[in-house]
Amino acid sequence: MFLRPWNFIPHNTKIDFVAKRWWGFSATLLLTLATVISLALNGLNLGIDFKGGILIEAKAPQAVDLATLRGALGSLNLGEVTLQEFGSPTDVLISVQRQEGDETAQQRAVQLIREKMGTSYEYRRVEVVGPTVGKELFQAGVLATFFAVLAIAIYVGFRFEWQFGVAAFTATLHDVLVTVGLYSVFQLDFNLTAIAALLTLAGYSINDTVVVFDRIRETLRRHKATNLKDVINDSVNQTLSRTLMTAGVTILALLPLLISGGPTLFNFSVAITWGILVGTYSSIYVAASFLLYMPPLRRIDLKKK
Amino acid sequence: MLYIERWKTYFIIAVCLFGVLYASPNLMGKQTLAWMQANLPSVLPTQTVNLGLDLRGGSYLLLQVDLDVVIEERLQSLLDQIRGDLRKAKVGYTDLALKDQKIRFNVTDQASGSAVKTLLREVDNAMDVHVEGTSFVVAMSEAQLFERRRLALDQSIEIVRRRIDETGTREPSIQRQGDDRILVQLPGMDDPERIKNLLGQTAKLSFRLVDEAASMDPTQRVPPTAERMPSQESDRQNWVVQKRVMVSGDMLVDAQPSFQEGSPVVSFRFDSQGGRRFGEATRANVGRLFAIVLDGKVISAPVIREPILGGSGVISGNFTTQSAQDLALLLRAGALPAPIKVLEERTVGPGLGADSIKAGAYASVMGLVLVIIAVFITYGGVFGAIANIALLFNIALIFAALSFLQATLTLPGIAGIVLTIGMAVDANVLIYERIREEIRLGRSAIVALDAGYKHAMSSIIDANLTTLIASILLFIFGSGTIKGFAVTLSIGIVASIFTGVMLARLLTVWWTQVARPKVIPI
Numbered sequence: 001m002f003l004r005p006w007n008f009i010p011h012n013t014k015i016d017f018v019a020k021r022w023w024g025f026s027a028t029l030l031l032t033l034a035t036v037i038s039l040a041l042n043g044l045n046l047g048i049d050f051k052g053g054i055l056i057e058a059k060a061p062q063a064v065d066l067a068t069l070r071g072a073l074g075s076l077n078l079g080e081v082t083l084q085e086f087g088s089p090t091d092v093l094i095s096v097q098r099q100e101g102d103e104t105a106q107q108r109a110v111q112l113i114r115e116k117m118g119t120s121y122e123y124r125r126v127e128v129v130g131p132t133v134g135k136e137l138f139q140a141g142v143l144a145t146f147f148a149v150l151a152i153a154i155y156v157g158f159r160f161e162w163q164f165g166v167a168a169f170t171a172t173l174h175d176v177l178v179t180v181g182l183y184s185v186f187q188l189d190f191n192l193t194a195i196a197a198l199l200t201l202a203g204y205s206i207n208d209t210v211v212v213f214d215r216i217r218e219t220l221r222r223h224k225a226t227n228l229k230d231v232i233n234d235s236v237n238q239t240l241s242r243t244l245m246t247a248g249v250t251i252l253a254l255l256p257l258l259i260s261g262g263p264t265l266f267n268f269s270v271a272i273t274w275g276i277l278v279g280t281y282s283s284i285y286v287a288a289s290f291l292l293y294m295p296p297l298r299r300i301d302l303k304k305k
Numbered sequence: 306m307l308y309i310e311r312w313k314t315y316f317i318i319a320v321c322l323f324g325v326l327y328a329s330p331n332l333m334g335k336q337t338l339a340w341m342q343a344n345l346p347s348v349l350p351t352q353t354v355n356l357g358l359d360l361r362g363g364s365y366l367l368l369q370v371d372l373d374v375v376i377e378e379r380l381q382s383l384l385d386q387i388r389g390d391l392r393k394a395k396v397g398y399t400d401l402a403l404k405d406q407k408i409r410f411n412v413t414d415q416a417s418g419s420a421v422k423t424l425l426r427e428v429d430n431a432m433d434v435h436v437e438g439t440s441f442v443v444a445m446s447e448a449q450l451f452e453r454r455r456l457a458l459d460q461s462i463e464i465v466r467r468r469i470d471e472t473g474t475r476e477p478s479i480q481r482q483g484d485d486r487i488l489v490q491l492p493g494m495d496d497p498e499r500i501k502n503l504l505g506q507t508a509k510l511s512f513r514l515v516d517e518a519a520s521m522d523p524t525q526r527v528p529p530t531a532e533r534m535p536s537q538e539s540d541r542q543n544w545v546v547q548k549r550v551m552v553s554g555d556m557l558v559d560a561q562p563s564f565q566e567g568s569p570v571v572s573f574r575f576d577s578q579g580g581r582r583f584g585e586a587t588r589a590n591v592g593r594l595f596a597i598v599l600d601g602k603v604i605s606a607p608v609i610r611e612p613i614l615g616g617s618g619v620i621s622g623n624f625t626t627q628s629a630q631d632l633a634l635l636l637r638a639g640a641l642p643a644p645i646k647v648l649e650e651r652t653v654g655p656g657l658g659a660d661s662i663k664a665g666a667y668a669s670v671m672g673l674v675l676v677i678i679a680v681f682i683t684y685g686g687v688f689g690a691i692a693n694i695a696l697l698f699n700i701a702l703i704f705a706a707l708s709f710l711q712a713t714l715t716l717p718g719i720a721g722i723v724l725t726i727g728m729a730v731d732a733n734v735l736i737y738e739r740i741r742e743e744i745r746l747g748r749s750a751i752v753a754l755d756a757g758y759k760h761a762m763s764s765i766i767d768a769n770l771t772t773l774i775a776s777i778l779l780f781i782f783g784s785g786t787i788k789g790f791a792v793t794l795s796i797g798i799v800a801s802i803f804t805g806v807m808l809a810r811l812l813t814v815w816w817t818q819v820a821r822p823k824v825i826p827i
Contacts (some may be wrong), residue, residue: 005685005689057657125654144778151778155770155771156771159767192783192784196779206772207728218760249679260668265665
């Protein structure tokens with residue numbers, strides 16, 4: 001054997017997850033509260049995809065003097081113009097608020113900015129989103145997230161029992177909400193890519209929850225006499241090694257993207273990484289623990305088999 | 306005992322071979338590919354993954370056609386016709402006006418009601434006519450509205466295509482989107498200013514006589530048969546031109562930029578009917594001024610020195626070489642039935658695209674390497690190898706499917722692949738952890754393997770199906786780059802079920818047949 005497996009992941013654990021659920025519930029409550037408070041106070045830093053407006057990424061031959069450029073663009077009277085260094089000192093990201101009036105006003109503003117900045121810049125990215133499309137994209141994004149979570153829960157409800165569906169729905173919604181909270185607390189640019197991140201982590205989170213549920217169902221069938229607390233504890237412990245391995249491997253795969261994927265994908269990678277952590281945690285402390293407070297599962301399950 | 310039917314074995318091998326075959330063009334250089342396309346039989350795949358505009362650079366424009374203008378124009382011409390017919394029939398009327406896409410008027414004499422109805426039917430039979438006492442409301446029927454809007458959108462798409470083709474843009478994609486939108490994608494275009502400029506004009510051209518009797522003073526009233534228009538040559542000047550059109554631009558068959566006395570001009574040629582009309586009009590009006598009107602502005606208004614009979618002529622004006630070229634292009638491509646505006650624009654320069662590909666490729670390869678190492682460490686030389694081989698085929702299958710379906714790979718799509726790498730391993734993790742459990746329970750080698758696969762299956766299917774549901778919804782509701790991400794993720798999930806379950810299982814069976822293990826090295 002040229003390479004022996006190294007069984008470093010803990011197994012045969014007997015952690016009493018259910019007894020520690022109050023810690024979990026407190027953490028959940030804290031995260032949810034933080035999200036709600038931050039949303040109420042800071043709101044979301046909506047990107048131009050949803051708010052409408054102009055985004056220009058430009059590269060100069062030498063380091064950009066942000067103050068001078070800010071002054072020059074400020075003199076155009078285009079309302080709020082923000083400049084930030086983007087990845088390197090020669091790169092600048094300019095975002096301009098949505099212009100009053102219709103789509104032609106946005107186009108005119110872009111022309112003005114280009115004229116002001118001159119031809120020495122390389123325009124790496126120009127995005128202009130008019131008011132109509134921004135609103136539509138936002139609605140479509142919110143709808144997509146909501147329906148995705150709902151559809152997943154309905155599927156779980158059919159495959160298992162409805163109690164599992166409700167628990168999965170709550171857990172996934174929790175993960176999505178708490179990640180929206182991450183965007184709000186750190187005022188990350190909430191754009192179309194953020195929606196993709198939310199839906200991806202919804203998929204991951206439910207994936208993780210389903211694995212735990214699957215084991216709970218199996219244990220229920222096998223040991224009819226054991227009480228639900230023990231069933232949940234056993235199931236979570238038995239799947240723990242898999243949970244840690246998969247979460248670890250996925251984060252490992254994302255790590256290079258996080259470090260060197262470039263500024264465009266940075267927020268995306270952060271959100272997904274956070275989502276994996278939260279999703280793993282919520283499978284145990286939101287989804288599984290939630291089952292304890294639901295009408296009994298045992299009898300329904302027994303009737304079937 | 307682990308056993309796989311023979312047909313399943315062949316199927317798995319066939320899928321893997323096809324995967325490698327269809328993914329392989331992506332690894333080759335452009336020249337090799339061109340050679341392959343030219344010299345190899347066409348059954349062999351030569352298609353590569355279609356890179357999205359955010360990766361290869363280019364411009365994405367979402368246009369909206371103001372179709373209400375088409376409806377209003379049609380109603381306005383109906384209104385003019387109704388007014389004329391009412392006058393001709395000597396029917397007294399009041400308050401004839403167009404409001405909210407409806408023509409309303411009152412008839413002074415109630416007795417003429419039925420005559421008016423017949424008259425309206427002769428104007429346009431398909432119109433909805435409502436009569437209340439002496440007041441008439443004429444509107445277009447739902448079917449008519451739908452049909453006119455559809456036609457106008459189709460025509461707009463055609464004109465947009467012609468205009469873009471005329472600029473020499475390579476591989477443009479122009480698609481209808483929804484009821485009144487056009488999606489234009491221009492690969493490699495890093496400054497769409499000229500295209501936006503060209504699409505921003507309806508380019509309705511007409512030749513009309515100047516009303517020389519009317520005053521040039523913009524505060525003065527103009528006769529009802531004429532209208533005041535700004536001049537394109539200077540901001541202060543304006544012209545009063547007749548509403549009646551001598552010849553309109555849709556009778557042009559060709560227009561080219563050229564030079565006359567050193568200045569840029571546009572020379573044009575009419576079709577035979579237009580040429581005849583132009584000839585007659587110029588013959589009858591020698592010595593008068595005729596205005597060349599484009600989109601409500603007078604380009605120029607030269608004197609008709611002699612009848613122009615050849616059916617061709619020259620438009621002079623305040624042109625630069627570029628603007629003469631653009632006008633000629635617009636005239637050749639034809640007028641848009643309605644104005645167009647840009648709702649959304651996303652342009653990515655070639656530099657950023659290349660950088661994104663580089664960063665994405667680096668991150669994916671690094672992620673892959675890290676995962677492969679981790680899997681080897683955790684599951685050892687045999688099962689680690691099986692999981693990793695499955696993972697590599699998984700990636701090959703993703704690229705094969707993307708190339709085969711000609712789906713678009715976007716930057717978030719690359720992130721999707723990276724994520725799939727992590728999640729593809731999950732199927733094997735589930736199985737392997739289960740096998741370890743079974744071994745701990747004291748089962749023999751082969752029984753543990755078998756039980757591991759059997760028990761892990763429902764978790765794998767449920768877990769992946771739920772993710773698939775999420776990504777399908779992402780595809781339905783998402784737009785642009787997000788759709789690309791959803792496609793990549795969906796393909797990745799399906800591929801990972803195949804490689805994680807079927808391929809890895811086949812490899813495991815082969816290994817047990819060869820090694821006949823007493824102990825499972827896991």
